[in-house]
Amino acid sequence: MQDQNYRILVINPGSTSTKIGIFDSETAILEKTIRHDSAVIDQFDKIIDQYQFRKKTILEALDEEGMNVSKLDAVCGRGGLLRPIEGGTYSVNDAMLKDLRQGYSGQHASNLGGIIAYEIAQGLNIPSYIVDPVVVDELSDTARVSGFSLIERKSIFHALNQKAVARRVAKEVGKPYNESTFVVTHMGGGITVGVHHNGRVIDVNNGLHGDGPFSPERAGTVPAGDLVELCFSGDYYRDEIMKMLVGQGGLVGYLGTNDAVKVEQMIQNGDAKAKQIYEAMAYQVAKEIGAAAAVVSGKADAIILTGGLAYGKEFVGLISKRVDWIADVIVQPGENELQALAEGALRVLRKEESAKIYSVN
Ligand SMILES: Nc1ncnc2c1ncn2[C@@H]1O[C@H](COP(=O)(O)OP(=O)(O)O)[C@@H](O)[C@H]1O
Numbered sequence: 001m002q003d004q005n006y007r008i009l010v011i012n013p014g015s016t017s018t019k020i021g022i023f024d025s026e027t028a029i030l031e032k033t034i035r036h037d038s039a040v041i042d043q044f045d046k047i048i049d050q051y052q053f054r055k056k057t058i059l060e061a062l063d064e065e066g067m068n069v070s071k072l073d074a075v076c077g078r079g080g081l082l083r084p085i086e087g088g089t090y091s092v093n094d095a096m097l098k099d100l101r102q103g104y105s106g107q108h109a110s111n112l113g114g115i116i117a118y119e120i121a122q123g124l125n126i127p128s129y130i131v132d133p134v135v136v137d138e139l140s141d142t143a144r145v146s147g148f149s150l151i152e153r154k155s156i157f158h159a160l161n162q163k164a165v166a167r168r169v170a171k172e173v174g175k176p177y178n179e180s181t182f183v184v185t186h187m188g189g190g191i192t193v194g195v196h197h198n199g200r201v202i203d204v205n206n207g208l209h210g211d212g213p214f215s216p217e218r219a220g221t222v223p224a225g226d227l228v229e230l231c232f233s234g235d236y237y238r239d240e241i242m243k244m245l246v247g248q249g250g251l252v253g254y255l256g257t258n259d260a261v262k263v264e265q266m267i268q269n270g271d272a273k274a275k276q277i278y279e280a281m282a283y284q285v286a287k288e289i290g291a292a293a294a295v296v297s298g299k300a301d302a303i304i305l306t307g308g309l310a311y312g313k314e315f316v317g318l319i320s321k322r323v324d325w326i327a328d329v330i331v332q333p334g335e336n337e338l339q340a341l342a343e344g345a346l347r348v349l350r351k352e353e354s355a356k357i358y359s360v361n
Protein backbone atom coordinates (compact mmCIF):
# COMPACT_ATOMS: atom_id res chain seq x y z
CA MET A 1 0.00 0.00 0.00
CA GLN A 2 1.77 3.13 -1.31
CA ASP A 3 -0.38 5.66 0.60
CA GLN A 4 0.13 4.19 4.08
CA ASN A 5 2.86 6.01 5.97
CA TYR A 6 5.56 3.96 7.72
CA ARG A 7 7.84 5.55 10.29
CA ILE A 8 11.26 3.90 10.25
CA LEU A 9 14.30 4.44 12.48
CA VAL A 10 17.54 3.78 10.57
CA ILE A 11 20.89 3.20 12.25
CA ASN A 12 24.27 3.31 10.57
CA PRO A 13 27.25 2.70 12.82
CA GLY A 14 30.46 3.53 10.92
CA SER A 15 34.02 3.27 12.16
CA THR A 16 34.28 7.02 12.82
CA SER A 17 30.63 7.93 13.34
CA THR A 18 27.10 6.84 14.21
CA LYS A 19 24.49 8.11 11.77
CA ILE A 20 20.78 7.89 12.48
CA GLY A 21 17.63 8.90 10.68
CA ILE A 22 13.88 8.87 11.09
CA PHE A 23 11.93 8.48 7.88
CA ASP A 24 8.24 8.88 7.16
CA SER A 25 8.22 6.41 4.27
CA GLU A 26 10.81 7.88 1.80
CA THR A 27 10.99 11.29 3.50
CA ALA A 28 13.68 11.98 6.08
CA ILE A 29 12.32 13.91 9.05
CA LEU A 30 15.59 13.60 10.96
CA GLU A 31 19.16 12.83 9.89
CA LYS A 32 21.99 13.14 12.36
CA THR A 33 25.70 12.27 12.32
CA ILE A 34 27.50 11.82 15.62
CA ARG A 35 31.28 11.71 15.07
CA HIS A 36 33.50 9.64 17.38
CA ASP A 37 37.07 10.57 18.15
CA SER A 38 39.48 7.64 17.63
CA ALA A 39 40.58 8.02 21.30
CA VAL A 40 37.00 7.28 22.44
CA ILE A 41 36.58 4.28 20.13
CA ASP A 42 40.00 2.92 21.13
CA GLN A 43 38.87 2.47 24.75
CA PHE A 44 36.85 -0.54 23.61
CA ASP A 45 38.58 -3.82 23.08
CA LYS A 46 36.04 -5.44 20.77
CA ILE A 47 33.27 -3.98 18.62
CA ILE A 48 30.60 -5.66 20.72
CA ASP A 49 31.99 -3.78 23.76
CA GLN A 50 30.79 -0.54 22.04
CA TYR A 51 27.18 -1.77 22.14
CA GLN A 52 26.01 0.19 25.22
CA PHE A 53 27.96 3.31 24.19
CA ARG A 54 26.51 3.39 20.65
CA LYS A 55 22.96 2.50 21.77
CA LYS A 56 23.03 5.23 24.44
CA THR A 57 24.37 7.71 21.87
CA ILE A 58 21.44 6.89 19.56
CA LEU A 59 18.73 7.04 22.23
CA GLU A 60 20.11 10.32 23.62
CA ALA A 61 20.21 11.85 20.13
CA LEU A 62 16.59 10.83 19.52
CA ASP A 63 15.62 12.24 22.89
CA GLU A 64 17.38 15.56 22.18
CA GLU A 65 15.44 15.83 18.93
CA GLY A 66 12.16 15.10 20.75
CA MET A 67 11.57 11.91 18.75
CA ASN A 68 9.13 9.44 20.27
CA VAL A 69 10.24 5.89 19.42
CA SER A 70 6.84 4.43 20.34
CA LYS A 71 5.50 5.72 16.99
CA LEU A 72 7.92 3.58 14.94
CA ASP A 73 6.83 0.85 12.52
CA ALA A 74 10.27 -0.71 12.00
CA VAL A 75 13.96 -0.31 12.78
CA CYS A 76 16.62 -0.92 10.13
CA GLY A 77 20.37 -1.13 10.75
CA ARG A 78 23.44 -1.28 8.53
CA GLY A 79 24.45 -4.91 8.33
CA GLY A 80 27.81 -6.17 9.36
CA LEU A 81 30.36 -8.92 8.97
CA LEU A 82 28.10 -11.91 8.41
CA ARG A 83 28.85 -14.79 6.05
CA PRO A 84 29.02 -13.73 2.35
CA ILE A 85 25.44 -13.20 1.06
CA GLU A 86 23.54 -11.67 -1.83
CA GLY A 87 22.26 -8.11 -1.54
CA GLY A 88 18.78 -7.21 -0.29
CA THR A 89 16.74 -6.64 2.88
CA TYR A 90 17.04 -9.28 5.59
CA SER A 91 15.00 -9.77 8.79
CA VAL A 92 17.21 -9.80 11.86
CA ASN A 93 17.02 -13.34 13.27
CA ASP A 94 18.86 -15.41 15.88
CA ALA A 95 21.40 -16.85 13.42
CA MET A 96 22.26 -13.32 12.28
CA LEU A 97 22.52 -11.96 15.83
CA LYS A 98 24.90 -14.78 16.75
CA ASP A 99 27.19 -14.06 13.77
CA LEU A 100 27.04 -10.29 14.34
CA ARG A 101 27.89 -10.64 18.05
CA GLN A 102 30.76 -12.95 17.25
CA GLY A 103 31.88 -10.95 14.20
CA TYR A 104 31.84 -13.99 11.92
CA SER A 105 33.81 -12.32 9.13
CA GLY A 106 35.60 -9.81 11.38
CA GLN A 107 35.13 -6.82 13.66
CA HIS A 108 33.51 -3.65 12.32
CA ALA A 109 31.08 -1.10 13.76
CA SER A 110 28.41 -2.16 11.26
CA ASN A 111 28.05 -5.42 13.27
CA LEU A 112 26.21 -3.27 15.82
CA GLY A 113 23.64 -2.01 13.27
CA GLY A 114 21.57 -5.19 13.24
CA ILE A 115 22.02 -5.83 16.97
CA ILE A 116 20.88 -2.35 18.06
CA ALA A 117 18.04 -2.35 15.50
CA TYR A 118 16.85 -5.67 16.93
CA GLU A 119 17.09 -4.54 20.57
CA ILE A 120 15.12 -1.33 19.97
CA ALA A 121 12.52 -3.08 17.77
CA GLN A 122 12.11 -5.95 20.22
CA GLY A 123 11.05 -3.57 23.00
CA LEU A 124 8.43 -2.05 20.70
CA ASN A 125 7.24 -5.33 19.20
CA ILE A 126 8.01 -4.17 15.64
CA PRO A 127 10.22 -5.77 12.94
CA SER A 128 13.95 -5.14 12.49
CA TYR A 129 15.96 -5.43 9.28
CA ILE A 130 19.36 -4.96 7.74
CA VAL A 131 19.99 -3.97 4.08
CA ASP A 132 22.93 -4.68 1.73
CA PRO A 133 25.45 -5.53 4.46
CA VAL A 134 29.21 -5.06 4.03
CA VAL A 135 29.56 -8.77 3.07
CA VAL A 136 27.51 -8.59 -0.16
CA ASP A 137 29.50 -10.82 -2.48
CA GLU A 138 29.23 -10.62 -6.28
CA LEU A 139 32.91 -11.13 -7.12
CA SER A 140 33.87 -12.77 -10.40
CA ASP A 141 35.71 -16.08 -10.05
CA THR A 142 38.87 -14.42 -11.39
CA ALA A 143 38.71 -11.67 -8.77
CA ARG A 144 38.61 -14.25 -5.97
CA VAL A 145 42.10 -15.54 -6.80
CA SER A 146 44.65 -13.99 -4.45
CA GLY A 147 47.80 -15.61 -5.77
CA PHE A 148 48.26 -17.59 -2.55
CA SER A 149 46.34 -20.87 -2.75
CA LEU A 150 45.47 -20.93 0.98
CA ILE A 151 43.83 -17.51 0.89
CA GLU A 152 40.87 -16.36 -1.24
CA ARG A 153 40.08 -12.67 -1.79
CA LYS A 154 36.90 -11.53 -0.01
CA SER A 155 34.21 -8.97 -0.79
CA ILE A 156 33.97 -6.68 2.24
CA PHE A 157 33.00 -3.15 1.28
CA HIS A 158 30.56 -0.24 1.52
CA ALA A 159 27.95 -2.23 -0.41
CA LEU A 160 25.00 -0.18 0.80
CA ASN A 161 26.33 3.21 -0.27
CA GLN A 162 28.23 2.03 -3.36
CA LYS A 163 25.05 0.45 -4.78
CA ALA A 164 22.81 3.38 -3.76
CA VAL A 165 25.12 6.01 -5.28
CA ALA A 166 25.76 3.96 -8.44
CA ARG A 167 21.99 3.61 -8.96
CA ARG A 168 21.51 7.35 -8.43
CA VAL A 169 24.26 8.26 -10.93
CA ALA A 170 22.91 5.74 -13.47
CA LYS A 171 19.51 7.44 -13.21
CA GLU A 172 21.11 10.86 -13.63
CA VAL A 173 23.02 9.83 -16.76
CA GLY A 174 19.93 8.05 -18.12
CA LYS A 175 21.32 4.51 -18.31
CA PRO A 176 19.97 1.51 -16.34
CA TYR A 177 22.27 0.47 -13.48
CA ASN A 178 22.12 -3.11 -14.81
CA GLU A 179 23.67 -1.95 -18.10
CA SER A 180 26.25 0.46 -16.67
CA THR A 181 29.91 0.19 -15.73
CA PHE A 182 31.20 2.38 -12.90
CA VAL A 183 34.28 2.44 -10.72
CA VAL A 184 32.81 3.51 -7.39
CA THR A 185 35.16 4.71 -4.65
CA HIS A 186 33.73 5.09 -1.15
CA MET A 187 36.09 7.04 1.10
CA GLY A 188 35.07 6.92 4.76
CA GLY A 189 36.80 5.40 7.80
CA GLY A 190 37.68 2.63 5.33
CA ILE A 191 38.16 3.08 1.59
CA THR A 192 36.75 0.66 -0.99
CA VAL A 193 36.96 0.79 -4.79
CA GLY A 194 34.34 -1.36 -6.53
CA VAL A 195 33.94 -2.32 -10.18
CA HIS A 196 30.18 -2.19 -10.87
CA HIS A 197 29.48 -3.98 -14.13
CA ASN A 198 25.94 -4.68 -15.34
CA GLY A 199 24.50 -4.44 -11.82
CA ARG A 200 27.10 -6.54 -10.01
CA VAL A 201 30.22 -5.58 -8.06
CA ILE A 202 32.58 -7.96 -9.83
CA ASP A 203 35.73 -6.79 -8.05
CA VAL A 204 36.40 -4.70 -4.94
CA ASN A 205 39.15 -4.45 -2.36
CA ASN A 206 38.43 -5.91 1.08
CA GLY A 207 38.40 -2.55 2.85
CA LEU A 208 38.43 -3.97 6.35
CA HIS A 209 41.60 -5.99 6.71
CA GLY A 210 42.34 -7.17 3.22
CA ASP A 211 43.81 -4.89 0.63
CA GLY A 212 43.53 -1.57 -1.15
CA PRO A 213 44.50 1.98 -0.27
CA PHE A 214 45.18 3.02 3.29
CA SER A 215 42.38 5.08 4.81
CA PRO A 216 41.68 7.32 7.83
CA GLU A 217 41.92 4.31 10.15
CA ARG A 218 43.11 1.30 8.10
CA ALA A 219 46.44 0.20 6.76
CA GLY A 220 45.17 -1.30 3.48
CA THR A 221 47.68 -3.40 1.53
CA VAL A 222 50.96 -3.72 3.42
CA PRO A 223 54.13 -5.52 2.28
CA ALA A 224 53.27 -9.18 3.06
CA GLY A 225 56.74 -10.46 3.98
CA ASP A 226 57.42 -7.59 6.36
CA LEU A 227 54.03 -8.12 8.01
CA VAL A 228 54.82 -11.82 8.55
CA GLU A 229 58.15 -10.87 10.15
CA LEU A 230 56.39 -8.42 12.47
CA CYS A 231 53.78 -11.00 13.47
CA PHE A 232 56.48 -13.48 14.49
CA SER A 233 58.87 -10.95 16.05
CA GLY A 234 57.52 -11.78 19.52
CA ASP A 235 56.96 -8.06 20.12
CA TYR A 236 53.20 -8.03 19.56
CA TYR A 237 50.08 -10.02 20.39
CA ARG A 238 47.75 -11.01 17.52
CA ASP A 239 45.07 -8.50 18.61
CA GLU A 240 47.63 -5.69 18.78
CA ILE A 241 48.70 -6.29 15.17
CA MET A 242 45.06 -6.51 14.04
CA LYS A 243 44.35 -3.19 15.76
CA MET A 244 47.35 -1.57 14.10
CA LEU A 245 45.90 -2.64 10.73
CA VAL A 246 42.27 -1.78 11.48
CA GLY A 247 41.45 1.16 13.75
CA GLN A 248 44.96 2.41 14.37
CA GLY A 249 46.25 2.13 10.81
CA GLY A 250 46.25 4.74 8.06
CA LEU A 251 45.94 8.39 9.15
CA VAL A 252 45.54 7.35 12.81
CA GLY A 253 48.85 5.46 12.76
CA TYR A 254 50.78 8.25 11.04
CA LEU A 255 49.08 11.38 12.40
CA GLY A 256 47.06 10.32 15.47
CA THR A 257 43.64 11.25 14.07
CA ASN A 258 40.96 9.69 11.85
CA ASP A 259 39.57 13.13 11.06
CA ALA A 260 40.53 14.35 7.60
CA VAL A 261 39.28 17.85 8.45
CA LYS A 262 41.87 18.02 11.26
CA VAL A 263 44.55 16.74 8.86
CA GLU A 264 43.66 19.50 6.40
CA GLN A 265 44.07 22.02 9.25
CA MET A 266 47.46 20.50 10.13
CA ILE A 267 48.52 20.92 6.49
CA GLN A 268 47.34 24.54 6.47
CA ASN A 269 49.44 25.11 9.60
CA GLY A 270 52.51 23.94 7.68
CA ASP A 271 52.77 20.34 8.92
CA ALA A 272 54.92 18.68 6.22
CA LYS A 273 54.33 15.12 7.47
CA ALA A 274 50.55 15.60 7.38
CA LYS A 275 50.86 16.84 3.79
CA GLN A 276 52.98 13.87 2.73
CA ILE A 277 50.62 11.31 4.30
CA TYR A 278 47.43 12.94 3.00
CA GLU A 279 48.90 13.10 -0.50
CA ALA A 280 50.02 9.46 -0.24
CA MET A 281 46.47 8.43 0.65
CA ALA A 282 45.13 10.20 -2.45
CA TYR A 283 47.94 8.61 -4.52
CA GLN A 284 46.98 5.11 -3.33
CA VAL A 285 43.27 5.72 -4.01
CA ALA A 286 44.10 6.85 -7.57
CA LYS A 287 46.30 3.77 -8.09
CA GLU A 288 43.46 1.49 -6.94
CA ILE A 289 41.02 3.23 -9.29
CA GLY A 290 43.45 2.67 -12.17
CA ALA A 291 43.66 -1.03 -11.28
CA ALA A 292 39.87 -1.28 -11.02
CA ALA A 293 39.44 0.42 -14.40
CA ALA A 294 41.78 -2.17 -15.94
CA VAL A 295 39.28 -4.88 -14.93
CA VAL A 296 36.86 -3.45 -17.52
CA SER A 297 39.62 -2.55 -20.02
CA GLY A 298 39.21 1.11 -19.11
CA LYS A 299 35.64 1.15 -20.47
CA ALA A 300 33.90 2.73 -17.48
CA ASP A 301 30.92 5.06 -17.90
CA ALA A 302 32.20 7.09 -14.96
CA ILE A 303 34.39 7.09 -11.90
CA ILE A 304 32.35 7.97 -8.80
CA LEU A 305 33.93 9.42 -5.65
CA THR A 306 31.75 9.28 -2.53
CA GLY A 307 31.92 9.06 1.31
CA GLY A 308 32.99 11.70 3.85
CA LEU A 309 36.45 12.28 2.35
CA ALA A 310 34.81 13.30 -0.94
CA TYR A 311 33.88 16.59 0.80
CA GLY A 312 37.60 17.44 0.79
CA LYS A 313 38.02 19.45 -2.42
CA GLU A 314 41.82 19.25 -2.48
CA PHE A 315 41.79 15.54 -1.72
CA VAL A 316 39.32 14.95 -4.57
CA GLY A 317 41.49 17.12 -6.82
CA LEU A 318 44.58 15.05 -6.04
CA ILE A 319 42.73 11.87 -7.09
CA SER A 320 40.92 13.34 -10.11
CA LYS A 321 44.06 14.71 -11.74
CA ARG A 322 45.48 11.16 -11.85
CA VAL A 323 42.36 9.32 -13.09
CA ASP A 324 40.25 11.72 -15.16
CA TRP A 325 41.84 10.40 -18.35
CA ILE A 326 39.99 7.11 -17.76
CA ALA A 327 36.43 8.47 -17.54
CA ASP A 328 34.42 11.40 -16.16
CA VAL A 329 34.86 11.78 -12.41
CA ILE A 330 31.52 12.31 -10.63
CA VAL A 331 31.75 13.45 -7.01
CA GLN A 332 28.90 12.55 -4.64
CA PRO A 333 30.15 13.59 -1.19
CA GLY A 334 28.83 11.90 1.95
CA GLU A 335 26.63 8.91 1.62
CA ASN A 336 23.12 7.86 0.82
CA GLU A 337 23.06 5.06 3.36
CA LEU A 338 20.28 6.28 5.64
CA GLN A 339 17.91 6.76 2.71
CA ALA A 340 18.96 3.37 1.28
CA LEU A 341 18.24 1.67 4.63
CA ALA A 342 14.81 3.30 4.86
CA GLU A 343 13.94 2.33 1.29
CA GLY A 344 15.08 -1.26 1.86
CA ALA A 345 12.79 -1.59 4.91
CA LEU A 346 9.97 0.16 3.07
CA ARG A 347 10.02 -2.32 0.16
CA VAL A 348 9.36 -5.09 2.69
CA LEU A 349 6.78 -3.17 4.77
CA ARG A 350 4.87 -2.40 1.56
CA LYS A 351 5.15 -6.09 0.57
CA GLU A 352 6.90 -5.16 -2.69
CA GLU A 353 9.58 -7.66 -1.61
CA SER A 354 9.79 -10.40 0.99
CA ALA A 355 12.47 -10.01 3.62
CA LYS A 356 15.30 -12.47 2.99
CA ILE A 357 16.12 -14.97 5.69
CA TYR A 358 19.72 -15.23 6.87
CA SER A 359 20.67 -18.83 7.38
CA VAL A 360 23.98 -20.51 8.17
CA ASN A 361 23.39 -23.80 6.32
N1 LIG B 1 34.12 18.47 4.92
C1 LIG B 1 35.00 17.48 4.97
N2 LIG B 1 36.21 17.60 4.34
C2 LIG B 1 37.12 16.60 4.39
N3 LIG B 1 36.92 15.43 5.02
C3 LIG B 1 35.74 15.24 5.65
C4 LIG B 1 34.72 16.23 5.65
N4 LIG B 1 33.66 15.75 6.35
C5 LIG B 1 34.01 14.52 6.78
N5 LIG B 1 35.24 14.21 6.36
C6 LIG B 1 36.03 13.00 6.67
O1 LIG B 1 35.42 11.83 6.18
C7 LIG B 1 35.81 10.74 7.03
C8 LIG B 1 34.57 10.02 7.51
O2 LIG B 1 33.79 9.64 6.42
P1 LIG B 1 32.40 8.88 6.64
O3 LIG B 1 31.95 8.45 5.28
O4 LIG B 1 31.48 9.72 7.44
O5 LIG B 1 32.94 7.65 7.50
P2 LIG B 1 32.30 6.45 8.30
O6 LIG B 1 30.87 6.34 7.83
O7 LIG B 1 33.17 5.34 7.90
O8 LIG B 1 32.39 6.76 9.75
C9 LIG B 1 36.54 11.35 8.23
O9 LIG B 1 37.94 11.24 8.04
C10 LIG B 1 36.08 12.78 8.18
O10 LIG B 1 37.02 13.65 8.79
Ligand SMILES: CCCC(=O)OP(=O)(O)O
Binds near residue numbers: 014108134158187189
Ligand atom coordinates in the same frame (compact mmCIF):
# COMPACT_ATOMS: atom_id res chain seq x y z
C1 LIG C 1 33.95 -2.92 6.35
C2 LIG C 1 33.85 -2.15 5.06
C3 LIG C 1 33.00 -0.93 5.23
C4 LIG C 1 33.72 0.17 5.92
O1 LIG C 1 34.93 0.29 5.87
O2 LIG C 1 32.92 1.07 6.56
P1 LIG C 1 33.42 2.40 7.34
O3 LIG C 1 34.10 3.28 6.37
O4 LIG C 1 32.12 2.96 7.85
O5 LIG C 1 34.31 1.96 8.45
